[in-house]
Amino acid sequence: MAEPARNYQQSASPELNALLGKGSEFDGKLVFEGTVRIDGAFSGEITTSDTLIVGEGAKVTAEISCGTLVVHGEIIGNIRAGDSVELHKPARVKGDITTASLMVERGVLFQGHSKMEEPAPASNVVRFGATASADQ
Numbered sequence: 001m002a003e004p005a006r007n008y009q010q011s012a013s014p015e016l017n018a019l020l021g022k023g024s025e026f027d028g029k030l031v032f033e034g035t036v037r038i039d040g041a042f043s044g045e046i047t048t049s050d051t052l053i054v055g056e057g058a059k060v061t062a063e064i065s066c067g068t069l070v071v072h073g074e075i076i077g078n079i080r081a082g083d084s085v086e087l088h089k090p091a092r093v094k095g096d097i098t099t100a101s102l103m104v105e106r107g108v109l110f111q112g113h114s115k116m117e118e119p120a121p122a123s124n125v126v127r128f129g130a131t132a133s134a135d136q
Contacts, residue, residue, distance in 0.1 A: 022057060038073075049082065056090065069099075078112075082119065 017034035020026055024040035031047045039055040044062050046052060051068040054060055058073030068083045071091040079085060081099040089107035096112045100119040104110060 020058075054091075 015035050016037055017032060018036045020036075020038045020040045020042060022039045025042075026040070027043045029045045029047070030036070030042070033048065033050055035051040035053065036048070037053040037055055038058045038060060040058060042058070042060045042062060046060075046062050046064045046066065048065070049067045051070070052064065052066045054069070054071045054073040054075060056072040059076075060074065061076045063077050064075070064079045064081075066079075066081050069079060069081045069085045070088070071086065071093060072088045074092040076094045078095045079093070079097045079099070081097070083099070084101035084103070085097055085099045086103045087093060087105060087108040087110060089105050091105075092109045094111045096115070097110075098115045098117060100117055102114055102116065
């Protein structure tokens with residue numbers, strides 16, 4: 001059975017790990033795993049390897065480092081996304097974007113530079129836990 005496509009547009013997905021709702025304001029550093037949606041005001045720094053959704057009406061002033069970014073609101077600051085950035089009408093972005101995949105919908109305001117980079121290859125490094133042997 002095929003998995004239904006994700007719809008990041010305006011619905012609050014049951015897959016959300018956190019939500020900063022309309023009327024909320026936060027200033028600081030946000031580090032998370034999973035999917036987070038911001039519909040309020042955020043100022044500071046955002047770091048994740050997962051998904052950030054900036055809802056319509058949201059205002060984010062931050063340096064953003066993420067896996068996937070979906071924007072319907074306003075962002076002021078530089079963006080580095082390892083996987084992709086989607087800018088949906090009526091998004092407004094002022095800052096530079098570095099990503100492997102960039103989608104800009106008609107009606108979006110983007111003021112800045114974009115740099116396309118190949119996605120980082122999956123690591124072939126296998127980590128082993130160090131164990132001490134009494135026989136040595």
